[in-house]
Amino acid sequence: MHMAETLARSLKRADCHFDLVEHEHSATSLESARKAGIPATRMAKPVILDDRRGHYLMAVLPANRQLDLGKVRSGPWRWQLTSEQSLGGLFKDCERGAIPALGEAYGMGMLIDPLLARQADIYLEAGDHQNLVRLPIEEFFRLAPNARLCELSL
Numbered sequence: 001m002h003m004a005e006t007l008a009r010s011l012k013r014a015d016c017h018f019d020l021v022e023h024e025h026s027a028t029s030l031e032s033a034r035k036a037g038i039p040a041t042r043m044a045k046p047v048i049l050d051d052r053r054g055h056y057l058m059a060v061l062p063a064n065r066q067l068d069l070g071k072v073r074s075g076p077w078r079w080q081l082t083s084e085q086s087l088g089g090l091f092k093d094c095e096r097g098a099i100p101a102l103g104e105a106y107g108m109g110m111l112i113d114p115l116l117a118r119q120a121d122i123y124l125e126a127g128d129h130q131n132l133v134r135l136p137i138e139e140f141f142r143l144a145p146n147a148r149l150c151e152l153s154l
Contacts, residue, residue: 004093004127010105011133014142019134026129027097029063036123036132040064043132044101044116044124044140048087048108049079056082056090058103061113065153072111072152094127101125102143110147117141117149 002020011018023036033043043063049072050056057079059067072079084096090106091099101124103110116122122140123132141147 002126002128002131003133004091004100006093006105007100007102007127007133010102010143014139016135016139016143018139020126021123021132021134022130023132024130029125032125032129032132033063033123038123038132041115042119042122044122046099046101046103046124048082048090048099048103050082050086051079056103056108057111058101058106058108059111059113059152060101060103060116060147061153062115065113065115067152068154071150091127094125095129098125098127098129100127100133102140104144104146110144111150111152112144112147113152114149115153 021036026032026035029043029045033040040063044060045063047059047067121136123134126133
């Protein structure tokens, strides 16, 4: 696998400019950044949350940061980390643990940490453990027009 079909369709539909970057097999976003030789601050790590009622949300932050769930829980929603078992059903065209950081392509809302928005370009998993997609930050936001910027990380 080189790229998840959902991701490929979204990129094509939006006529986005991107590069596919191959790297050695990796298990985490942080390891993907290291093996691809890119700064972890430019690697977009998705964290999937749910409200126990069938609603999902993707929080996207730099791979070298951790999600502060307290920052997400403010407001009427009570988000929790989604179980590993649920992720397979949500991202059927992706290998386990290689989710692209584009929740809108998969029908879910997105929150994006402003630390990523400061980058000229970012990298995200392509749906497998050996490829990344490099996107100029403007293209990333074109693919996620409804995403909200908010402080998410520690």
